[in-house]
Amino acid sequence: MSKSYDYLIVGAGLYGAIFAHELTAAGKKCLVIDKRDHLAGNIYTYQWEGIQVHKYGAHIFHTNNPQVWEYVNRFATFNRYTNSPIANYKGEIYNMPFNMNTFNKMWGVITPAEAQAKIEEQKAQAGITDPQNLEEQAISLVGTNIYEKLVKGYTQKQWGRPCDQLPAFIIRRLPVRFTYDNNYFNALYQGIPVGGYTQIVEKLLEGVEVRLNTDYLEHRQELNDLAEKVVYTGPIDAYFDYSQGILEYRSVRFETELLEMENYQGNAVVNYTDAETPYTRIIEHKHFEFGTQPKTVISREYSAEWSKGDEPYYPVNDQKNTEVYEKYKKLAEQQNGVIFGGRLGEYKYYDMDKVVEVALAAVEKELA
Numbered sequence: 001m002s003k004s005y006d007y008l009i010v011g012a013g014l015y016g017a018i019f020a021h022e023l024t025a026a027g028k029k030c031l032v033i034d035k036r037d038h039l040a041g042n043i044y045t046y047q048w049e050g051i052q053v054h055k056y057g058a059h060i061f062h063t064n065n066p067q068v069w070e071y072v073n074r075f076a077t078f079n080r081y082t083n084s085p086i087a088n089y090k091g092e093i094y095n096m097p098f099n100m101n102t103f104n105k106m107w108g109v110i111t112p113a114e115a116q117a118k119i120e121e122q123k124a125q126a127g128i129t130d131p132q133n134l135e136e137q138a139i140s141l142v143g144t145n146i147y148e149k150l151v152k153g154y155t156q157k158q159w160g161r162p163c164d165q166l167p168a169f170i171i172r173r174l175p176v177r178f179t180y181d182n183n184y185f186n187a188l189y190q191g192i193p194v195g196g197y198t199q200i201v202e203k204l205l206e207g208v209e210v211r212l213n214t215d216y217l218e219h220r221q222e223l224n225d226l227a228e229k230v231v232y233t234g235p236i237d238a239y240f241d242y243s244q245g246i247l248e249y250r251s252v253r254f255e256t257e258l259l260e261m262e263n264y265q266g267n268a269v270v271n272y273t274d275a276e277t278p279y280t281r282i283i284e285h286k287h288f289e290f291g292t293q294p295k296t297v298i299s300r301e302y303s304a305e306w307s308k309g310d311e312p313y314y315p316v317n318d319q320k321n322t323e324v325y326e327k328y329k330k331l332a333e334q335q336n337g338v339i340f341g342g343r344l345g346e347y348k349y350y351d352m353d354k355v356v357e358v359a360l361a362a363v364e365k366e367l368a
Helices: 015-025 066-072 098-105 112-126 134-159 168-173 198-204 217-224 287-290 319-333 352-367
Strands: 004-011 030-033 045-048 050-055 061-063 087-090 091-093 189-191 209-210 227-232 248-258 269-272 282-283 295-305 338-340
Touching: 015 030, 015 091, 015 198, 015 352, 050 287, 050 295, 061 066, 066 168, 087 134, 091 098, 091 134, 098 112, 098 134, 112 134, 134 168, 134 295, 217 227, 227 248, 282 287, 287 295
Parallel strands: 004 030, 004 227, 030 209, 087 269, 227 338
Antiparallel strands: 045 050, 061 189, 087 091, 248 295, 269 282, 282 295
C-alpha cells in the first residue's frame, strides 16, 4: 500500500523546517509534526507590546559561512545587532567577552602586555601548568580575579556543579581578547531578523502540511505508517525508550514580564556572575531590535537541573554522557528509513548557523 507522504518530519524547529522546505522544493511530499503548540522550536519569537520576545532565551545569528548567511536572508531581513553582553558582579559592571576593557576595569592595566603579564603572574601564583578542569583552565586563561568574579559563580549556576568538577573544554568556547573590542563573536556576519525568528520558519514551511500538538512518540506507529521515511529531531534516547540510559541536559526556566518603563538595563544581555543572585542573566528583548517602544519586556533566566519531562537545553557532554550517546548513535545507524538530526537528535550543542549547515548537508545527502 502506498504511503501518503514521502517524509514525516518530527520537529518544526530550524532543522526540520529546512529539511521540509528543501525536500518539498525537490518534489517530495512532507508532513511536519511538533508536540508544541507553535512552530520554530527554541528559536520561537512572539510579539508583546510591539516587542519581539525570544521565548526560549536569546538567539543571536552569527556565521562565517557566506552560503548560510545568504540562505537565512532569503526568509528575513537581518539588522546589524552586535552581541556585546555585560557582566554584573554585585553592582560592578564588566565587559564580555573578556577583553582590554575588562582587564582595565579589573586591574587598571592599559596595554595588552600589561594585561598578559597580570594573567601570567596570577596563573603562576595558582601553580597551574596543565589545566585539568574548568577552574584551572579559566585561571590559566584570565587569571584568578576574573575567574573569581566573572566565571566561578555564573558557571556553577549554569551547570549546577563546582567548577573543579567540570571539564576544561567548556570554558574554551569563551573568547579572550587583548583588544578593546566588546563584540562577543568574531563572525563575519551577525544580526537579528527584523520581526523575529518565527517568520523564518513560517516561510520555510509555506506549502507544507504541519500538525502541531502532535506527540510523535505517543503515536509512533500510526504516524510511521503515513510516510516512507522519518526525519527525527527529538531526543535520541527517548526514541529508543531510554534503553541505553538517560542522556543528561541542563534546563532553563524563564520569568518574563512587561515593565511600564522605556529602558530597564540599557543592554540586551546582562549576566549576573555572583553566586548569590539566583538567575544567570536578564534579557531585555527590545534592545535586539533597537526598540523605542514606551514599555519594555525582560526575561530572567534560571539554570535548572534537568529531569525527564523537562525541556532539554544544553547537552552535558561529559565522558559518561558521551559514552551513552555513542551507544544510541550505533542503534540509530541500524535504523532503516530514519534520519536523526539537530541538537537533540545528535545530542550536540549547535549554534543556529551550524543547524542550517548540517540540515542542508543532510538534505543534499538524502537527494544524492
